[in-house]
Amino acid sequence: MAVVAHYALGLHQRLAQLGWTEYTGLALTILAVVFIYRLIRELYFSPLRHIPGPLFARLTKRYYEVVVAMGQMAPDARRNTQKYGNIYVCQPNGVSISNPADIRAVLSSTAFLKHDYYKILRFTGIDSIMSTRDPHMVSMKRRMLGPYFSSTYVSRMEPLILEHGINAIKRKWDGLLADGGRAEVNFCSTFTLCTFNIVSRLVYGQEIEVFKTTSSVDTLEWMSSSTNYISVRALLQLLPRPLFYIITLPWEHKYKQIASYVYGSIAERKQLLSKLKSVDEKSRPVDLLQALVDCEEPESKVRLTGEQIHAESLLLLIGGIDPTAYSLTWTMHLFMLYPDCYREATREVRGVFGAHHTVTYAEAKAQLPYLEACILESMRLVTVPGVQIPRTTPPGGTTIQGQYLPEGTIVFANLWGSHHSAEYWREPGRFDPTRFLNNKRAQHSVFTFGYGNRICMGKQLALIKMFTILANLLKDYDMSLPEDYTRRGPHVLDAVSVDEAPVSGY
Numbered sequence: 001m002a003v004v005a006h007y008a009l010g011l012h013q014r015l016a017q018l019g020w021t022e023y024t025g026l027a028l029t030i031l032a033v034v035f036i037y038r039l040i041r042e043l044y045f046s047p048l049r050h051i052p053g054p055l056f057a058r059l060t061k062r063y064y065e066v067v068v069a070m071g072q073m074a075p076d077a078r079r080n081t082q083k084y085g086n087i088y089v090c091q092p093n094g095v096s097i098s099n100p101a102d103i104r105a106v107l108s109s110t111a112f113l114k115h116d117y118y119k120i121l122r123f124t125g126i127d128s129i130m131s132t133r134d135p136h137m138v139s140m141k142r143r144m145l146g147p148y149f150s151s152t153y154v155s156r157m158e159p160l161i162l163e164h165g166i167n168a169i170k171r172k173w174d175g176l177l178a179d180g181g182r183a184e185v186n187f188c189s190t191f192t193l194c195t196f197n198i199v200s201r202l203v204y205g206q207e208i209e210v211f212k213t214t215s216s217v218d219t220l221e222w223m224s225s226s227t228n229y230i231s232v233r234a235l236l237q238l239l240p241r242p243l244f245y246i247i248t249l250p251w252e253h254k255y256k257q258i259a260s261y262v263y264g265s266i267a268e269r270k271q272l273l274s275k276l277k278s279v280d281e282k283s284r285p286v287d288l289l290q291a292l293v294d295c296e297e298p299e300s301k302v303r304l305t306g307e308q309i310h311a312e313s314l315l316l317l318i319g320g321i322d323p324t325a326y327s328l329t330w331t332m333h334l335f336m337l338y339p340d341c342y343r344e345a346t347r348e349v350r351g352v353f354g355a356h357h358t359v360t361y362a363e364a365k366a367q368l369p370y371l372e373a374c375i376l377e378s379m380r381l382v383t384v385p386g387v388q389i390p391r392t393t394p395p396g397g398t399t400i401q402g403q404y405l406p407e408g409t410i411v412f413a414n415l416w417g418s419h420h421s422a423e424y425w426r427e428p429g430r431f432d433p434t435r436f437l438n439n440k441r442a443q444h445s446v447f448t449f450g451y452g453n454r455i456c457m458g459k460q461l462a463l464i465k466m467f468t469i470l471a472n473l474l475k476d477y478d479m480s481l482p483e484d485y486t487r488r489g490p491h492v493l494d495a496v497s498v499d500e501a502p503v504s505g506y
């Protein structure tokens with residue numbers, strides 16, 4: 001410590017010579033002392049000191065937060081995995097892991113709890129199924145909601161998913177194609193609008209029909225700006241409380257509006273149910289709102305309160321839109337960038353299904369193995385949700401890749417690093433769906449929906465949307481990138497033209 005004190009004194013004198021004020025000098029000296037103290041502690045005394053990793057990541061967790069805030073999580077994860085390997089320090093008390101077997105072991109163990117970071121997903125101030133860390137609460141909620149996300153219940157929602165998904169897109173596109181046979185569409189907004197359409201119908205029981213009328217456009221704008229605000233508000237919860245209140249105050253009405261919309265939907269549904277009491281079971285609505293209203297814990301018969309339904313429905317709305325929309329967008333975009341794969345997937349679907357048939361999920365899953373491989377490959381190559389999934393090591397710690405991690409260490413399951421590792425994937429940067437054909441090992445090494453006891457509950461729902469939308473679009477439309485998309489700006493590559501009217505006669 002004598003060295004540090006000497007250094008700090010020297011620095012202070014140098015600043016004084018430069019004419020800096022006493023206070024600035026003092027502040028800088030304190031910063032220097034803190035920096036040197038941390039450097040020594042992390043390099044010589046930290047239990048993670050033997051694990052490689054970037055120096056700044058070792059010194060402060062702000063490094064990681066800045067990376068996340070700048071949207072650099074994926075490139076950072078890929079770069080660091082290439083440089084440091086299957087385990088590296090990404091925070092003073094955190095490591096990132098990317099070996100598929102390690103990821104499976106951590107995510108499937110109930111001993112590794114979700115990290116505190118998940119509290120930002122408490123959109124309403126109380127826990128939702130996604131944010132809760134309490135193992136008892138997790139198993140209770142999964143027992144309550146699990147049956148409603150099972151393939152049996154979700155397949156009963158398929159008619160609604162088709163109506164508000166592929167059929168809505170087709171109505172819109174066919175309208176655009178009616179006069180010229182060619183139209184320009186934006187995949188990203190198309191898929192965002194239609195997943196919004198589906199999820200809001202399933203979660204709120206309300207028809208928004210985003211592609212149709214002016215009033216629904218207003219509703220959509222209101223709803224999407226409110227849900228965007230709720231996502232941003234979630235991140236702002238990382239700030240100190242007073243700052244959080246000051247910053248969010250001007251927009252809080254958006255949150256209140258959506259909360260009253262949710263309570264209105266719940267009340268409307270309860271009214272409908274009381275009218276339906278005498279009618280047979282089959283006429284009860286089948287959607288996520290109904291699931292939240294009906295679900296009960298099998299033993300205690302406990303049901304969700306209105307406040308809990310509100311919390312869960314906001315989570316389902318926010319978690320259910322963007323990852324599906326972006327996964328769809330990327331798959332279609334990759335088809336445009338890899339025309340051979342696009343041709344092969346189109347040939348497959350047109351070879352099996354006729355022009356006037358709407359392909360269902362079960363049909364696509366059973367008869368379109370190449371399309372399934374394309375979806376898996378797109379989800380591997382562009383892993384859209386949280387790139388690093390944080391868990392905490394249990395009492396007694398754990399050993400990963402020969403490195404001991406004490407209790408309370410944050411272990412980030414590095415999905416992007418794992419999906420891009422040259423150790424497990426040949427030419428990992430290439431879009432090559434054939435790597436998944438007849439290859440169970442590869443199929444089980446894609447973690448885009450997470451893994452284990454906290455795996456995505458909406459996986460089945462998301463897959464139904466993706467398979468039915470992609471299969472039917474490939475079957476009915478010819479698509480290509482426009483000849484000159486640079487006029488939309490050098491970075492915009494998602495505008496494509498539909499070359500001809502819906503194809504027939506194949």
Ligand code: HEM
Nearest residue numbers: 129130316320323324327385448449450454456457458462
């Ligand atoms: C392509 C689309 C989707 C992707 C890639 C995706 C991805 C994920 C991932 C990676 C997790 C796990 C997070 C963790 O372990 O920490 C997760 C959890 C979850 N997802 Fe999804 N998701 C998608 C669509 C959906 C949809 C459509 C819904 C429902 C409407 C949904 C509802 C949930 C819920 C409730 C959880 C929390 C499960 C728990 O913590 O026990 N997801 N999702």
